[in-house]
Amino acid sequence: MHWHPNADEWNFFIKGRARITIFGAEGTARTFDYIPGDVGIVPRNMGHFVENIGDEPIEMLEVFKADEFRDFSLFQWMGETPKKLVVDHLFKDDPENGEIFWNKVKSAEKDEVTLPSFEDVASDAGREL
Numbered sequence: 071m072h073w074h075p076n077a078d079e080w081n082f083f084i085k086g087r088a089r090i091t092i093f094g095a096e097g098t099a100r101t102f103d104y105i106p107g108d109v110g111i112v113p114r115n116m117g118h119f120v121e122n123i124g125d126e127p128i129e130m131l132e133v134f135k136a137d138e139f140r141d142f143s144l145f146q147w148m149g150e151t152p153k154k155l156v157v158d159h160l161f162k163d164d165p166e167n168g169e170i171f172w173n174k175v176k177s178a179e180k181d182e183v184t185l186p187s188f189e190d191v192a193s194d195a196g197r198e199l
Contacts (some may be wrong), residue, residue: 071144077136079112084131087124093117093159106129134181149175 072095081090083104091101092112096195103123104110122128148156153172161168 071117072141074112074134074139074141077134078114078142079118080133080135081126082131082133083108083110085129086122086126088128088130088198089121089123090118091121093171106119142158145175149177190197 081104082107085106088104089101090110091099091105093099094116102110116156120128120130123164153176157165157168158174161171
């Protein structure tokens with residue numbers, strides 16, 4: 071679960087079957103299923119996640135109209151929220167599991183976004199989409 075604070079996310083599905091759930095304000099959500107050739111759009115700042123609902127890996131191209139890629143995960147957000155808010159609200163009647171959960175999110179770090187290696191790009195250069 072994550073969101074992008076600076077751009078809409080456009081998806082072009084190349085391989086596999088995917089499901090994207092998008093969360094809006096006031097507890098609203100929509101779910102969409104995609105197959106190769108489909109295009110999907112996730113509006114900026116709307117939480118979402120992608121599920122593989124097929125038997126093969128998903129291959130999709132994500133496009134952002136922004137000078138830099140930015141995202142923020144739910145895991146990261148919880149790790150930067152005061153412990154009392156997270157544990158007291160999510161684990162009010164289960165402090166033991168609250169501590170286990172907190173120990174997993176308290177050091178949440180941003181997932182590094184990297185460019186593919188030259189070897190990866192070169193090996194994919196001759197492949198048809």
